[in-house]
Amino acid sequence: MSGALGGQIRRELLLLARSRTDVLNPLVFLFLTVLLFALALDGRPENLRAHAAGVLWALVLLTNMLALDGMFRRDYDDGSLEQMFLITQSPVAPVLGKLLVQWLATGALITLCSPLLGLALNLPAKVLPMLFLAFLAGSPAVSFIGAIGASVTVGIRRSGAILGLLVLPMLIPVLIFGVSVVNRALDGDPPGPAIYWLAALSVASIMAAPFAVSAGLKVSLEQ
Amino acid sequence: MPPSPLLQIARFACLRDRRLLFDPLELCVQAGECVELRGPNGVGKTTLLRALAGLFPAEGVILSRAPFAYIGHANGNAGALTAEENLRWYLTLMERPATDASLREALERVGLGAVAPRPCSRLSAGQQRRVALARLLLSAADLWLLDEPYTALDVGGVVLLDGLLREHCARGGAALVVSHNPVQPASRALDLHPAPLMRRRA
Numbered sequence: 001m002s003g004a005l006g007g008q009i010r011r012e013l014l015l016l017a018r019s020r021t022d023v024l025n026p027l028v029f030l031f032l033t034v035l036l037f038a039l040a041l042d043g044r045p046e047n048l049r050a051h052a053a054g055v056l057w058a059l060v061l062l063t064n065m066l067a068l069d070g071m072f073r074r075d076y077d078d079g080s081l082e083q084m085f086l087i088t089q090s091p092v093a094p095v096l097g098k099l100l101v102q103w104l105a106t107g108a109l110i111t112l113c114s115p116l117l118g119l120a121l122n123l124p125a126k127v128l129p130m131l132f133l134a135f136l137a138g139s140p141a142v143s144f145i146g147a148i149g150a151s152v153t154v155g156i157r158r159s160g161a162i163l164g165l166l167v168l169p170m171l172i173p174v175l176i177f178g179v180s181v182v183n184r185a186l187d188g189d190p191p192g193p194a195i196y197w198l199a200a201l202s203v204a205s206i207m208a209a210p211f212a213v214s215a216g217l218k219v220s221l222e223q
Numbered sequence: 224m225p226p227s228p229l230l231q232i233a234r235f236a237c238l239r240d241r242r243l244l245f246d247p248l249e250l251c252v253q254a255g256e257c258v259e260l261r262g263p264n265g266v267g268k269t270t271l272l273r274a275l276a277g278l279f280p281a282e283g284v285i286l287s288r289a290p291f292a293y294i295g296h297a298n299g300n301a302g303a304l305t306a307e308e309n310l311r312w313y314l315t316l317m318e319r320p321a322t323d324a325s326l327r328e329a330l331e332r333v334g335l336g337a338v339a340p341r342p343c344s345r346l347s348a349g350q351q352r353r354v355a356l357a358r359l360l361l362s363a364a365d366l367w368l369l370d371e372p373y374t375a376l377d378v379g380g381v382v383l384l385d386g387l388l389r390e391h392c393a394r395g396g397a398a399l400v401v402s403h404n405p406v407q408p409a410s411r412a413l414d415l416h417p418a419p420l421m422r423r424r425a
Contacts (some may be wrong), residue, residue, distance in 0.1 A: 008315075015301060017301050079295055082278055082295060221278050
């Protein structure tokens with residue numbers, strides 16, 4: 001089990017290192033759109049601040065959609081995905097490896113950049129730690145739930161819109177709780193149960209997604 | 224007691240768009256046999272092989288199936304990784320030790336010993352196919368399911384694959400090979416016939 005998981009993680013990290021633009025493109029998209037919002041709403045800084053949390057979470061979800069779309073596509077096309085299913089007794093361990101690295105390349109990176117993005121949207125410095133924490137707690141749910149959608153749509157060309165339609169509704173709880181955490185911090189309140197809900201959603205999706213993604217990929221391969 | 228066959232299927236059929244592709248199939252492949260699978264384009268050779276590998280839902284039963292290795296139309300190599308990195312990933316997924324020596328030996332066996340550590344996307348189509356053949360060697364599977372394995376191979380590659388098949392069958396393995404050209408090491412051929420159009424599934 002651990003051998004397959006470790007081997008898959010090593011492979012995915014190698015692939016990441018060889019195609020750095022795949023990591024950078026979504027991040028560049030996120031920074032550009034955040035800056036566009038900052039410029040568009042800059043007439044009233046307090047306006048920007050009031051909408052910062054919602055804008056940021058929505059853009060992060062869209063950025064994840066962008067990254068998720070290609071998540072399994074290359075493996076599907078070059079045949080390594082079917083080999084993964086044929087070689088292993090159960091593809092859950094390598095699938096978990098893939099999902100973890102996918103989160104590392106998107107969610108974890110976005111979490112690291114979140115204070116910077118918060119500053120660009122005029123959030124006060126005292127809110128930034130809570131912003132960071134909200135993304136840390138919520139971003140695994142985004143990646144892991146999103147991957148379920150990506151696994152089902154990998155067989156469809158130009159699946160971007162379908163992936164969004166399929167996944168974004170499932171991510172609405174993450175959006176609501178994430179925005180709530182940041183807005184409460186903005187008002188000077190403690191985050192309340194929302195941060196625990198984010199973490200709970202992430203834990204649940206980390207546990208369930210490898211199985212759901214395996215099943216989804218199997219369906220995609222059987223077409 | 225006769226040795227159990229490496230592959231045995233009964234009343235095996237594949238449906239596409241609710242249409243039966245070929246007449247239901249009975250097949251028994253014993254150790255040492257290399258079976259050539261023939262049939263016109265579109266009869267369902269690839270689908271049959273995928274169904275045997277478990278990558279396509281099929282009607283009928285698989286009575287026995289030894290551990291197998293499969294080469295499909297896609298070679299199964301990540302383009303950004305070198306041949307060695309691809310094979311190493313393959314072995315770790317099998318929970319088998321991947322030593323540098325065993326990898327190099329397999330690569331030399333398929334004539335890729337001299338290939339510099341270049342990503343697979345920079346190799347020619349024939350070289351990429353040879354990487355897939357190296358995976359076949361490392362798999363240690365008794366049953367090989369090969370879908371047009373001669374595609375893109377040069378003359379030397381064809382001779383190489385023929386040799387590998389002969390050796391594999393002499394060792395007690397078996398192979399099912401889809402090919403449009405005669406497979407030299409084949410001990411027998413199996414023809415797939417398109418099912419009559421009438422016989423649609425209700």
